[in-house]
Amino acid sequence: MSPDPSRLTADAPAALEIRGISVSYGGMRALSDVSLVVPEGAVVALLGPNGAGKSTTLRAVSGLVRADGGKILVRGIPVERRPPHAVARLGVVHVPEGRGIFPSLTVQENLEMCRYAVGRDVDPVSGAAAIFPVLGDRLRQLAGSLSGGEQQMLALARALLSRPRLLMVDEISMGLAPIIVQHLFDALRQRASAGTSLLLVEQYIDAALELADYVYVLDKGRIVDVGEPGDVRQGALVSAYLGS
Ligand SMILES: Nc1ncnc2c1ncn2[C@@H]1O[C@H](COP(=O)(O)OP(=O)(O)OP(=O)(O)O)[C@@H](O)[C@H]1O
Numbered sequence: 001m002s003p004d005p006s007r008l009t010a011d012a013p014a015a016l017e018i019r020g021i022s023v024s025y026g027g028m029r030a031l032s033d034v035s036l037v038v039p040e041g042a043v044v045a046l047l048g049p050n051g052a053g054k055s056t057t058l059r060a061v062s063g064l065v066r067a068d069g070g071k072i073l074v075r076g077i078p079v080e081r082r083p084p085h086a087v088a089r090l091g092v093v094h095v096p097e098g099r100g101i102f103p104s105l106t107v108q109e110n111l112e113m114c115r116y117a118v119g120r121d122v123d124p125v126s127g128a129a130a131i132f133p134v135l136g137d138r139l140r141q142l143a144g145s146l147s148g149g150e151q152q153m154l155a156l157a158r159a160l161l162s163r164p165r166l167l168m169v170d171e172i173s174m175g176l177a178p179i180i181v182q183h184l185f186d187a188l189r190q191r192a193s194a195g196t197s198l199l200l201v202e203q204y205i206d207a208a209l210e211l212a213d214y215v216y217v218l219d220k221g222r223i224v225d226v227g228e229p230g231d232v233r234q235g236a237l238v239s240a241y242l243g244s
């Protein structure tokens with residue numbers, strides 16, 4: 001029997017607890033009765049085939065779409081009716097699918113824009129260069145002209161510098177070479193070992209399984225399996241991706 005992370009957090013509030021949410025776009029149901037727990041300090045991977053509802057789950061947490069029912073708790077605080085800026089204020093940082101940057105601004109301007117979120121003690125420009133040195137060499141370049149991997153480094157650097165307590169990352173590896181994916185995952189691993197809670201949506205299943213403490217498998221808007229990486233590597237994960 002796979003361990004259910006919700007049972008590990010009976011005493012301390014979880015970094016994130018989603019209880020039975022449903023989300024529809026117009027009349028189209030995208031999520032049905034989805035429950036998921038990210039224990040404080042844990043890495044949780046949310047996996048599943050295209051259209052399963054992974055991005056919708058992250059959007060519901062950050063307040064970008066409304067759940068029709070259910071609850072979303074961040075460290076025990078209900079957020080399902082809060083607007084995105086109020087969820088962000090609780091330390092929830094979302095790196096969205098695609099490139100979460102401003103393409104017509106320079107790298108430096110993209111970094112300056114998160115100065116408020118970064119706080120007074122850290123300079124976002126030197127902070128980003130410390131995480132991904134290549135960004136330090138590209139400060140005057142328009143972000144939209146960076147390579148795909150550099151754009152994701154910029155998006156992730158902005159997120160990591162914004163003092164996340166819960167960092168949600170949606171398919172950061174999309175379309176990138178394995179070596180770049182490794183750099184991005186190294187930065188995530190470092191942050192996870194420093195205690196930041198992570199919710200990762202990934203298409204690089206092996207990289208996600210290697211980093212995650214717990215894995216949820218979503219298929220057609222429903223959670224079909226949950227457990228530690230070793231438990232879900234076979235079974236539900238395979239059938240969700242291959243369609244059974
Ligand atoms: N803005 C929208 N309007 C209408 N339907 C949407 C919208 N966004 C998503 N959907 C639908 O909701 C379902 C779940 O989409 P979602 O983007 O959450 O899936 P996903 O698991 O992230 O997929 P992918 O792996 O392709 O990114 C899909 O059927 C999708 O077509």
Ligand SMILES: [Mg+2]
Pocket residue numbers: 054055056097170
């Ligand atoms: Mg998606």
